[in-house]
Amino acid sequence: MLIDIQDTPDKAKRIFNTITVAFDEQNINPTPLNYFVWYQYFKGDNPKFRQAMDAILNDPFGYNDRVGKRLYDEFLVEDDNAASEFDRAFRRLIGVMVKKMHAWSDKLETHTKELDACTSKLSDPNLNAEQVKAITNSVLHAASSMKESSKAFQEEMTQSSIEVKHLRQQLIDARAEAMQDELTELGNRKAFNNAMEELIFDAQENPAGLCLIISDIDHFKKFNDNYGHLVGDSVLRYYASIMKKTKRDNETICRFGGEEFAILLANSSLEEAHERAEEIRQAIESAHLKRKNEVEPISTITASFGIASYKGSKENSEDFIGRADQALYKAKNDGRNRIVLETDLSENTAT
Template structure:
């Protein structure tokens, strides 16, 4: 997110953002500020279209919807949520320094230290950077408190705000890796884990397999029964896959109706068996609508399975699993193909 708005424009966008936040009963936290400021500015077409569709459907907004909008249309476009936390940290710094300046005591050393730390805060804070900076801030606050300043309550409030921001950053980063519909990992979470898992497989010389699965004729389900039923099918598929794996195995939704299963320390034969077991479990299901009892027909999945090759890059590994999936699709669907 890069903003070069004029002062007048930014004030107008902020006013509109606050109005929308209040109108939709949302908390005025950094995440909602960011979403609705972007909406008010009209610079993020995809975000605006998603929000407009939501509003036109007379659906309410919630914390979960806000996180989903941010992860999909804001963070994914440019930067991580740490930029928001960085800005909030800077606000806390400003409050502390203002408090120092309004007292009759001189804390020039702490003021200088705080300003130095403040200058080190950049939008792309890593976990370790954040840990280090928070530690430095707290040490300076302790020094100020022990000096007998008359603004102890303000310092205590600043400490609470810093702890809250740190917790919020960790939570947002965790949620940014999750698919909000199915509550399993999304593509970003999958790619992050894949990179780490490949590194361990290379170092340890252990086996690693990948299964890519796709729901057959999913568009027909949506067209026939509606998107709410389609969403329930996606949740059911995700839950079934998650229940079928264990330990360090990872399940992720990597596309609309496409899922990935990452299997460290699993031989190729074991991955093929798992894919076949999951395939059969779906083939045997007879799903019905809860409210009418109407049958949804057979829900089947096609699978592609790949065994990691030594020194193979992640992209090639995934592409081979995808090619195996396409082979399953092109030769009748509801089958498992390994490469």
């Protein structure tokens, strides 16, 4: 029985996130054996195995199921260093499947030998009716046994397939969890980087349609000093909830770091991004937050915003983020609680 990946160490989660990406990129079958081989590869505890795997990955033919089975038999089947509970569970699953395949292979070989023997006997022209009947019964028995063995094997493989699908879903869930900010339940910086990469690729035909809003809660350090980090965490969660409640289908919202948040808007203009930022700015400014068991609200919370649009292949993601960050810096420098577009930066430069 598979263990729940949520109970595995963080290292295991990171490794399986990497495996999922590698499988998608290289079109590798998500079988238990392949997961185990790649898990051990990225874990890096077996230098000889890792060296062999590196050589295969550099080979033009690359990795496939047959290669994975060979690597498992040569380097991993007797490896006792995999002491974690996850490794043991994975090993049990693979061991069971390998035994089932070997048992089926042995049965198939036995049935084949029986049929070959019957065929050889039937070639004798001197057989009488009783002998032919006996051989025919043997053929029918072998065929029936083969059918039953095949059905049992299919049922066993179906059950194993269900377990593999369950594991696959656990890996997907773990990947999503690994890209979620624990405090705000928004995407984290890794989620932002992944979304940025995908959206830049999609925006090649219409670069200006991809916009980035970076916002920063004003005077957040002073707020934490005055009210404490627990209240500060509540403010971050509340700010995130404002963005999540009004999230649109074309938006990716992430916690960029600390009290900074980022929104990537696909198929959007600078004007539309400005409207979205203004909507958030007004919502947080008008909030009346108060601590439990207190009547008076805590001090007003405001945020500043910088907005940029993608310029296409002539710039990289760092340049794109940098322009939004410069606009945010100007908003802070000009008095906070305001929105600055990248066009405001160019206008200032011209004057």
